[in-house]
Amino acid sequence: MMDLHIPKEEEINQILNKMGKYDKEDELNCGACGYNTCYEKAIAVSQGMSQIEMCVPYMRSMAERTTNEIFTHSPNVILFLDKTLTVKEINPIGEKLFSMTKEELRDKHISCVVQDPDFQWVANTKQNMIKEKVFYSEYNYHAYRSIIYMEKHSSLLVIYTDITEEEKRKLELSQLKHNALDVTQSIIDKQMRVAQEIASLLGETTAETKVALMKLKKVLQEEKEV
CATH class of the missing domain: 1.10.15 (3-methyladenine DNA Glycosylase II; Chain A, domain 3)
Known part of the structure; x- marks a missing residue:
């Protein structure tokens, strides 16, 4: 043994x-x-x-320590609301977004920082809303927002994933395409004026240029719609 x-x-x-x-x-x-x-x-x-x-x-x-680490260091805004939509907890990134400390926010109604009727809807229906795109103009903040009803505690878990930079890039790209369309149209107009003035000298070249530019304009418009 x-x-x-x-x-x-x-x-x-x-x-x-x-x-x-x-x-x-x-x-x-x-x-x-x-x-x-x-x-x-x-x-x-x-x-x-x-x-x-x-x-x-x-x-x-x-498990509790892991949860606390995620809550504290997550790049997402995380809030816990009770059934009356009173803020019970908020993580550091949320404090930064709303420019308020958790002590200042705790036990205050969520409407003091965000006017959003979806919180009440989830509290009433007990149905989750997952990854809804929202924009809060007062914070210039674009995000995917999830509101999860937690039956056991009769509370709401709210998570925001910041997509502000992504939306900013989309807007910049849209503006570039719009500017490109304006430039293309300007070139077409200018070419047609020239064509009308010296059509006998340019012949078919002007028509070919117009066709090429119109095709470019169509492509840019289709990309903008996408």
Whole structure:
């Protein structure tokens, strides 16, 4: 029979720390892992008979920490509203967008920063709205907005994905195409005036130029419509 490893107290404490147990108050001794106490569980881990991840409070704590990291560092604006549309939480990127701290926003109605009837609609119908394109002129902010109703807590999760730069580039491209159309039309008009004045000298060349320019104009118009 193989002798089981007998861990020293220091090793047991190190394992307990990895499980998020730093003092006696952290040792819940819930028994969900199959061991009567967290101390016994740590011994089993040192002997290779169990794993830290089998600790339910540990996994719950890890999930909460991960969620908090995502909430804090996400590039998306994230808000939690209660059923009355009162702001309960907002992440740092949201504070930056609305130029208000979470302390200033907490327990205030969402309408103090955004006038959007869709929040009330989701709260009333309990139906989600996913990836709707919105524009808030007061912030010059374009985004994909998702409003998710969370039945368990009777609350709303709101997520904004910033597409302001993307929309800006689309507008710039549209303006370039519009300018190109204006230039093309100007060239066509000028060519036709010249053609009328010296038609006998240019002959078919003017007609061919007009056809080519009209084709270019048509292509630009089709791209603009797309």
